[in-house]
Amino acid sequence: MSTQSLVAPDGRWAARTGEKVSWRARLMVRLFAGRFDEALAFGCTVAPGNALGLHAARLTSDRERCGVARTLRRVSVQARQTRPLRPATVAVHRANVIAAEGAIDAVVQRLHSPLPVSAMGMARLRRLLTDGTGPMYASGRGDLDGRLHAALAEL
Template identity: 50%
Template sequence: MSDNRFSAASVPTHTPTADSPTMARPSIRARMLARLNAAKLDAMLAVGAPTPAGSAIAMRAARLTSITEREEIARVLHEIVAQTSADPTAWSVRVPLHHTNVAAAEAVIDAIRLRLHAPLPVSARGMARLNRVLTDGCGPLYEYGRGDLAGRLGAALAAM
């Protein structure tokens, strides 16, 4: 019978970073494609597409899971709740939000904000799903959109 124990010496203590030689550094082309095709890459990440090292989709996944992006999305979610709590008759140049859907999904929005501020890592799949809800002008977040906002946000939270 084999002994399946690991010794402390066999466990790697170095995790690869973008600067280390064990991880492929993305090319300028991959970084530009990640910026230009963000919506398409988000759609791919939302369904669990693979992210080969150094590719545009890997760059997009890294961007979505970064601390900066997490804080920005949490701030946007806070502003959405604050805007729907304010006077709904106030005129704004922004795309109008669906106040009823946002009010119904407020508990899920708060849970997502807590998850984004938590020190635990988030998955690119969950972040891509969340970003798609926020950027889809025909989705349930916006006044003339369709769908279940609480359900889509819950799915994004579960995928995180």
């Protein structure tokens, strides 16, 4: 069984093959999403049916792809605004985001394309979006454009 068989037609991750997905595996996917993202981003092998396999299936779903694309667009818009959209949000690194707009556009186009994506590429994107000390956010460091291109290459 591939991890793709764990994705329901509406984009939710669930078993379509009639196999039972344990509540424990579902709970682990939610509780340890960050750890699973890290494991997948570094190329950990996915065994179908376990929590990491469920997480990989969730990452490659249409719903997750749209969510990541929407967040990237929002970050791009926020970088061009003089005031943050919401004061409670972490400020983006405006110069890095503006410099990487070409890469952001390419990633968003790839996420909206009908071609399948890899869990590794999606995990790299999610780590980039959730790392408050990374190059996307004001207090972070690193090469945003390079990391986006690396994630795009893995997609």
